[in-house]
Amino acid sequence: MKFNAMTAMAAVLFSVPGLVSADPDDDTLVVNGEIEMTTKAEPPAHLDGVLPTIMSGWHFRADETQALQMDDFDNSGMIFVDEGRAQWNKVEGSEGKSCATCHEDPSSMKGVRATYPKWDETAGEVQTVAMQVNDCRENNMGADPYGYTSGQMANMEALIAVQSRGMPVDVAIDGPARDMWEAGKELYYTRTGQLELSCANCHEDNYGNMIRADHLSQGQINGFPTYRLKNAKLNTVHARFKGCVRDTRAETFKPGSDDFVALELYVASRGNGLSVEGPSVRN
Amino acid sequence: MASGVRPRVKAPRSAEAGEVVTIKTLISHKMESGQRKDSDGNVIPRSIIHRFTCDFNGTNVIDVKMEPAISTNPYFEFEAKIPEAGDMVFTWHDDDGSVYTETKSVAMA
Numbered sequence: 001m002k003f004n005a006m007t008a009m010a011a012v013l014f015s016v017p018g019l020v021s022a023d024p025d026d027d028t029l030v031v032n033g034e035i036e037m038t039t040k041a042e043p044p045a046h047l048d049g050v051l052p053t054i055m056s057g058w059h060f061r062a063d064e065t066q067a068l069q070m071d072d073f074d075n076s077g078m079i080f081v082d083e084g085r086a087q088w089n090k091v092e093g094s095e096g097k098s099c100a101t102c103h104e105d106p107s108s109m110k111g112v113r114a115t116y117p118k119w120d121e122t123a124g125e126v127q128t129v130a131m132q133v134n135d136c137r138e139n140n141m142g143a144d145p146y147g148y149t150s151g152q153m154a155n156m157e158a159l160i161a162v163q164s165r166g167m168p169v170d171v172a173i174d175g176p177a178r179d180m181w182e183a184g185k186e187l188y189y190t191r192t193g194q195l196e197l198s199c200a201n202c203h204e205d206n207y208g209n210m211i212r213a214d215h216l217s218q219g220q221i222n223g224f225p226t227y228r229l230k231n232a233k234l235n236t237v238h239a240r241f242k243g244c245v246r247d248t249r250a251e252t253f254k255p256g257s258d259d260f261v262a263l264e265l266y267v268a269s270r271g272n273g274l275s276v277e278g279p280s281v282r283n
Numbered sequence: 284m285a286s287g288v289r290p291r292v293k294a295p296r297s298a299e300a301g302e303v304v305t306i307k308t309l310i311s312h313k314m315e316s317g318q319r320k321d322s323d324g325n326v327i328p329r330s331i332i333h334r335f336t337c338d339f340n341g342t343n344v345i346d347v348k349m350e351p352a353i354s355t356n357p358y359f360e361f362e363a364k365i366p367e368a369g370d371m372v373f374t375w376h377d378d379d380g381s382v383y384t385e386t387k388s389v390a391m392a
Contacts, residue, residue, distance in 0.1 A: 073293045076356060079311045083287065232355050 077279025
């Protein structure tokens with residue numbers, strides 16, 4: 001619970017707590033009445049107590065928005081999962097293969113979303129799910145890569161994420177991935193843009209407060225790709241990062257760049273322990 | 284036929300006679316309003332689903348006329364009284380003349 005002097009004063013002034021408070025709620029997220037999600041958890045050790053509890057962005061949304069994620073029929077993100085499934089089975093490229101040729105059913109991707117980004121020994125770098133998808137398309141299928149934050153990539157990421165729904169995020173930050181993780185942490189705490197805001201200024205220092213008309217969450221990415229009501233489509237992590245950095249009035253990093261991959265690894269690790277929710281629904 | 288169109292319906296498989304059930308429908312469709320322009324300034328022609336109906340054993344349950352301001356992937360949720368076992372037929376009419384239908388059978392509990 002985030003509680004500061006301002007909200008305390010406001011609560012006293014209006015004596016209607018809950019009306020002005022922007023605190024996250026205590027609802028429970030169960031999808032389709034069967035998949036129980038961990039949306040609040042003990043923070044991972046590497047956070048050194050900067051957050052008392054890690055919380056999914058779901059808690060920061062209105063009840064109506066929350067309800068959309070509790071039933072797959074109401075969750076518009078599932079439309080894109082279906083599109084992703086069609087892409088999965090579609091033969092493309094010079095090798096005459098589809099994803100299904102090697103990986104068979106998408107359920108073979110169970111657990112993938114929970115552990116990425118991840119160090120890839122062969123490639124000698126930290127890879128995101130999107131990088132893996134494009135690596136497969138280019139080298140195994142002989143097909144053109146998807147745009148990093150394109151609709152097709154978001155569909156594919158959603159199809160892969162949904163296989164791991166309910167599993168705890170568990171990205172490894174030790175071993176060879178450590179350098180990348182440190183770089184991501186550095187970026188997280190670096191102020192950018194004319195507004196001189198770092199990720200931490202909003203999502204660590206001020207979550208639970210309002211930023212103009214919007215409710216600041218902890219900026220967890222366990223729910224990505226995310227269906228946003230504001231643009232009625234799936235949004236990828238890097239597209240969201242880009243939007244956030246742009247809002248600090250900075251020149252943004254490029255989606256798929258090393259900077260954003262490092263940031264994704266770091267931000268994902270801040271949510272170690274929360275359930276994979278993708279595709280989630282947010283405002 | 285517009286691309287990526289797929290109707291979806293969630294209705295109970297069985298109901299008591301006279302029970303009021305909730306039906307949810309969604310069709311994935313881009314619902315191009317006809318008000319937008321492409322990067323060259325040309326108007327993108329209107330392409331929407333302009334009518335949605337639901338019939339139960341030949342009796343009309345709901346008949347909706349839709350306008351360009353309706354958002355992408357139109358979703359309808361409504362209630363219907365189920366007097367007997369039968370088939371629910373859902374129909375969506377596209378501007379391009381395509382008609383998409385989906386049928387759900389409801390048995391008596």
